[in-house]
Amino acid sequence: xxxxxxxxxxxxxxxxxxxxxxxxxxxxxxxxxxxxxxxxxxxxxxxxxxxxxxxxxxxxxxxxxxxxxxxxxxxxxxxxxxxxxxxxxxxxxxxxxxxxxxxxxxxxxxxxxxxxxxxxxxxxxxxxxxxxxxxxxxxxxxxxxxxxxxxxxxxxxxxxxxxxxxxxxxxxxxxxxxxxxxxxxxxxxxxxxxxxxxxxxxxxxxxxxxxxxxxxxxxxxxxxxxxxxxxxxxxxxxxxxxxxxxxxxxxxxxxxxxxxxxxxxxxxxxxxxxxxxxxxxxxxxxxxxxxxxxxxxxxxxxxxxxxxxxxxxxxxxxxxxxxxxxxxxxxxxxxxxxxxxxxxxxxxxxxxxxxxxxxxxxxxxxxxxxxxxxxxxxxxxxxxxxxxxxxxxxxxxxxxxxxxxxxxxxxxxxxxxxxxxxxxxxxxxxxxxxxxxxxxxxxxxxxxxxxxxxxxx
Numbered sequence: 001x002x003x004x005x006x007x008x009x010x011x012x013x014x015x016x017x018x019x020x021x022x023x024x025x026x027x028x029x030x031x032x033x034x035x036x037x038x039x040x041x042x043x044x045x046x047x048x049x050x051x052x053x054x055x056x057x058x059x060x061x062x063x064x065x066x067x068x069x070x071x072x073x074x075x076x077x078x079x080x081x082x083x084x085x086x087x088x089x090x091x092x093x094x095x096x097x098x099x100x101x102x103x104x105x106x107x108x109x110x111x112x113x114x115x116x117x118x119x120x121x122x123x124x125x126x127x128x129x130x131x132x133x134x135x136x137x138x139x140x141x142x143x144x145x146x147x148x149x150x151x152x153x154x155x156x157x158x159x160x161x162x163x164x165x166x167x168x169x170x171x172x173x174x175x176x177x178x179x180x181x182x183x184x185x186x187x188x189x190x191x192x193x194x195x196x197x198x199x200x201x202x203x204x205x206x207x208x209x210x211x212x213x214x215x216x217x218x219x220x221x222x223x224x225x226x227x228x229x230x231x232x233x234x235x236x237x238x239x240x241x242x243x244x245x246x247x248x249x250x251x252x253x254x255x256x257x258x259x260x261x262x263x264x265x266x267x268x269x270x271x272x273x274x275x276x277x278x279x280x281x282x283x284x285x286x287x288x289x290x291x292x293x294x295x296x297x298x299x300x301x302x303x304x305x306x307x308x309x310x311x312x313x314x315x316x317x318x319x320x321x322x323x324x325x326x327x328x329x330x331x332x333x334x335x336x337x338x339x340x341x342x343x344x345x346x347x348x349x350x351x352x353x354x355x356x357x358x359x360x361x362x363x364x365x366x367x368x369x370x371x372x373x374x375x376x377x378x379x380x381x382x383x384x385x386x387x388x389x390x391x392x393x394x395x396x397x398x399x400x401x402x403x404x405x406x407x408x409x410x411x412x413x414x415x416x417x418x419x420x421x422x423x424x425x426x427x428x429x430x431x432x433x434x435x436x437x438x439x440x441x442x443x444x445x446x447x448x449x450x451x452x453x454x455x456x457x
Contacts, residue, residue: 005368005377012365019354020393026238027400033237034404037183037299057085058181058254059163061154063147065093069102071168076208078166079134083177087136089154090168094123094144108132109139116140120152120265128157148266148273155257155265164254165274170304171200171208172252180254183297191259191292192281194248195300196232198411199225201308210303213411215420218308223424223432225412228306229401236296242342244294246282246351247324250274252302259284259292269456270330272323279331282347286340299409314439321359321443322450322457328356359440366434391429398425 060078064071071090078088092100103109114128123145131137142153151165164180166172176195184190201216216222232249239245253274263280266273278294285292307313328351335352337344369386372378402421405411412421450457 002377005372008364008368012361012368015353015361016365016390019358022350022354023235023397027234027397027404028238029241030234030237031404033240034233034298037237037297038409055083055085055181056162056185057087057160058083058177059087059089059154059158059160059257060166060177061089061091061151061158061163062166062168063091063093063150063154064095064099064168065144065147065150066095066097067099067168068097069106071099071103072106073205073208074166074168074170075107075137077171077173078177078208079137080174080208081172081177082174083181086177087138087158087160088134089157090137090139091150091154092139092141093147093150094142096144100139100141103139104129107134107137107139116153116157119156119261122149122153122156125153125157146268147271148268151273152265152268155260158257161257162254163257163260164252165250166302167251167304169200170197170251170302171203171205171210173210173301173303176252176300176302179297179299179301183295183300184254187293187295189292190295191256191285191290192244192248192278192294193254193300194236194245194278194296195252195254195302196298196409197228197249197251198301198303199228200303200305203303213303215412215417216306216308220310220313221306221308222420223428224306224313225421226398226402226424226428229405230398233298233405234401237298239347240296242347244278244282244347245296246279246328246343246347247275247355248278248296249302249304251304252300253278254300255281256292267327267330270323270326271457272320272327275324276327276330279327282343283331283334283340286334286343301409301411310435313436314442317436317439318443318446321356321440322447324356325444325447326457328352357444359437360444362437363441366437387429394429394433395425398428 062074075088075090078086092103109129109131111127111129116125123143125140125142127141129139129141138157140153140157142150155163162184180193180195184193199216199221201218201221203213204211215225236245236248259281263284267276270276281294307316334340334344334348336349340348369383373380373383412418447457
């Protein structure tokens with residue numbers, strides 16, 4: 001037993017040392033890009049870049065299922081954006097409530113005959129609506145199937161070279177699409193660009209426009225502010241120097257339409273289709289030797305609702321973990337494969353070991369610590385030192401990210417918000433992080449059991 005514990009402790013120590021070095025390097029690597037994006041947001045302007053040339057069109061696609069009036073603010077935040085050549089396609093995914101009727105009434109929708117080329121096979125489109133109030137708004141009424149199928153229907157209907165996915169519970173800041181297109185046009189050939197996502201819960205807004213932004217009142221939602229800052233502001237920014245992250249948020253990500261068509265659109269078998277399509281594009285670029293890039297820019301600011309109870313958080317993370325695991329294993333051919341260059345040799349194995357499977361290592365570390373205490377292989381003092389070291393690293397990393405946020409986009413500028421965030425950073429390791437680890441481990445176990453039963457997810 002002691003011999004096994006020594007080996008296990010050594011493996012876990014090496015694992016967390018590599019993880020700590022990796023996170024630190026990502027934080028350092030993210031700094032130049034974040035500062036550059038901040039300057040772009042302040043001084044870069046799409047109209048100045050293009051002069052008198054008409055800006056290239058971009059289509060926002062938004063799936064909606066039984067949303068009722070809840071999607072109206074998300075729709076209006078797109079329709080009121082500052083970019084001058086935007087089209088919005090909303091897909092009513094066979095809602096069984098009055099979602100479609102409310103949209104028809106609110107946006108003065110009118111059904112017109114239209115043939116949508118089926119470049120990607122999808123469920124049937126029952127009706128095609130245009131808005132008399134907002135000429136740039138189109139609503140597709142489809143048979144209920146799957147979010148990925150809804151997205152594919154919109155890709156078929158899309159006529160612009162670029163489209164961006166936006167969730168129906170997400171609000172875009174007014175300059176978000178302009179910043180997005182500025183980033184696309186000032187970078188080498190980008191087939192995918194991800195943006196930052198912040199927590200919308202308890203923010204004040206009306207008709208798609210922000211009145212005031214707040215830290216959520218509920219603990220579960222509020223503590224996710226720390227998680228989202230780490231995940232988007234530095235982690236994904238840091239991967240830019242290695243051709244981008246393997247996963248962006250479905251809440252707000254842009255794609256080149258032709259690239260999405262070339263890979264067959266979204267995977268219908270995966271409810272983490274937003275992660276899967278980014279991995280598929282990475283594989284597609286290297287397998288076809290395309291001169292293309294996948295980038296992340298933190299000045300594409302979207303705000304989305306997050307779970308505010310432990311139960312809803314558990315369900316969401318279990319759902320995400322299974323989808324992410326299915327996605328990463330679908331492209332296991334990339335792992336340590338020189339054909340995929342730096343993505344295959346570094347990004348993929350790091351993402352697999354230190355992102356997707358990290359809860360298993362962390363859960364094992366907690367379990368070993370308890371076993372060692374019970375059997376007397378360590379002292380309470382040593383256990384406390386171990387926990388203090390882990391707490392210090394996570395706290396320092398999150399504080400560094402928050403300070404970087406304040407130096408750049410500064411969305412939490414109030415003294416009260418700053419104090420609340422520092423309090424949340426301090427207490428995150430005392431229970432909530434362990435809850436998240438157990439939740440994600442359960443998701444991995446759920447995935448394995450489903451596979452043994454013949455289910456994909």
